Amino acid sequence: MSDPSGPPIHEAVEPFRFLLGSWRGTGQGSYPTIESFGYHEEVTFGHVGKPFLSYTQKTRHIDTGLPLHAETGYWRPVGGGRFEVVLSHPTGILESLGGRFKTEPGGGQFQLRSDAVTLTATAVEVTETERRFVIDGDSLTYEFAMAAVGLELQHHLAATLTRV
Amino acid sequence: MSDPSGPPIHEAVEPFRFLLGSWRGTGQGSYPTIESFGYHEEVTFGHVGKPFLSYTQKTRHIDTGLPLHAETGYWRPVGGGRFEVVLSHPTGILESLGGRFKTEPGGGQFQLRSDAVTLTATAVEVTETERRFVIDGDSLTYEFAMAAVGLELQHHLAATLTRV
Secondary structure, three states, X not given: OOOOOOXXXXXXXXXXXXXXXXXXXXXXXXXXXXXXXXXXXXXXXXXXOOOOEEEEEEEEEXXXXXXXXXXXXXXXXXXXXXXEEEEEEOOOEEEEEEEEEEEEOOEEEEEEEEEEEXXXXXXXXXXXXXXXXXXXXXXXXXXXXXXXXXXXOEEXXXXXXXXX | OOOOOOOOOXXXXXHXXXXXXXXXXXXXXXXXOEEEEEEEXXXXXXXXXXXXXXXXXXXXXXXXXXXXXXXXXXXXXXXXXXXXXXXXXXXXEEEEEEEEEEEEOOEEEEEEEEEEEEEOOOXXXXXXXXXXXXXXXXXXXXXXXXXXXXXXXXXXXEEEEEEO
């Protein structure tokens, strides 16, 4: 939840107040080049009274609890239900995404697609990503597709999280 | 400090253990297009047992305490004292930086320069950045230069932080 002692929420963020706080659950990953795997996940959205949401995501191995992936960045509502999202990954990947929010009963759906993927010299090649988040009350589900290591854009991750 | 109950530190991160934890202090900003300003800052480096450091930075107005800037991302030691750094900013800016660490008495110096700056559609134009961090015991000082809004690479920020 947002800090009640913090600054008031910005009017650009207010319609997306339902995102604020932490979400936890489990997901499944697959890709032609790897073995399928399960994971625990926590996603946190925050605000500081400015026109953006902070976003952090962390996953852990379903059996060992050891850290797997992480990503961090910001979601920027830019008017008319449109969003810009900037994310960095510890694997040396930077994503600039654009997309839209569509209101639905219980929350809504965010569809985000990469405008640019930037890689450091040692990063694995990812060229395109697509993310769909559906919020329905206290449930957040997402699907993540990527084009990586020369393969076409295709399914990689799906998870179902619950508001903490 | 790192969480003593967390995974052991990765050997790639071990030489940079001195970064871990939070640093607080004040800084000064200037640029030809804006009024000079002072700020409070907190920088936090973390690790999860993998070969990277997490990095978050937040600044607040020196008088009002209201949030100013923030950035978040990861520092990746890639061998031979070389680093890759990926950062995202809530203003819609993504930086991929490369550079080196040089050992010095009391710690050392990181010199990082942007390899790529990626902007969302609505972001202010930044084309190049340069960062120098000097750690000497419990003191962290940095200087930040940028080329923005058509101007050449030049000084923008300087701050002195102390280990919390």
